[in-house]
Amino acid sequence: MRSRPLALVERPVPVAGPGEVLVRVEACGVCRTDLHLAEGDLRSRRPLTAPGHQAVGRVVRPGGGDGGRVGVAWLRSTCGRCRQCARGLENLCPESAYTGWDADGGFAEYLTAPAAYVYPLPEDAPAETLAPLLCAGIVGYRALLRCDLPEGGRLGVYGFARRRT
Numbered sequence: 001m002r003s004r005p006l007a008l009v010e011r012p013v014p015v016a017g018p019g020e021v022l023v024r025v026e027a028c029g030v031c032r033t034d035l036h037l038a039e040g041d042l043r044s045r046r047p048l049t050a051p052g053h054q055a056v057g058r059v060v061r062p063g064g065g066d067g068g069r070v071g072v073a074w075l076r077s078t079c080g081r082c083r084q085c086a087r088g089l090e091n092l093c094p095e096s097a098y099t100g101w102d103a104d105g106g107f108a109e110y111l112t113a114p115a116a117y118v119y120p121l122p123e124d125a126p127a128e129t130l131a132p133l134l135c136a137g138i139v140g141y142r143a144l145l146r147c148d149l150p151e152g153g154r155l156g157v158y159g160f161a162r163r164r165t
């Protein structure tokens, strides 16, 4: 494990490619996965990639106007054609790409992301409150969907353990 693996660097504002949006980051959560990537527990796919996949920000329109608040999460893109994508199991898509692993994430002031994979977010909550919902919140929500909770039932969600390999 390396200590102090992150470095502050200056880079130009990225340019959104076809089908992408430019996002000015308001806040970004820190996930354990970011630490795994920074410390080398997870193999880097793209050297010097900015971490951060719980980003809340504002879309910067091509003319500079405000395109609204969005969230950028771990799953950056999928093929949309394979068997896993067709079954709604996009996270198992063999061509899936990830924010902060395959592309720069929200530890930067700006990032680009496919427009189809950013989530519109409400304006009436602080960005730092919304940010963790984009990773831990998604995991918990998925658990809620899968548990078939009866009407009025209670769901307890406890600390998420990672699988050791």
Ligand SMILES: [Zn+2]
Binding pocket: 031, 032, 033, 034, 053, 074, 135, 136
């Ligand atoms: Zn995460």
Ligand SMILES: [Zn+2]
Binding pocket: 078, 079, 080, 081, 082, 083, 084, 085, 093, 094, 095
């Ligand atoms: Zn796919």
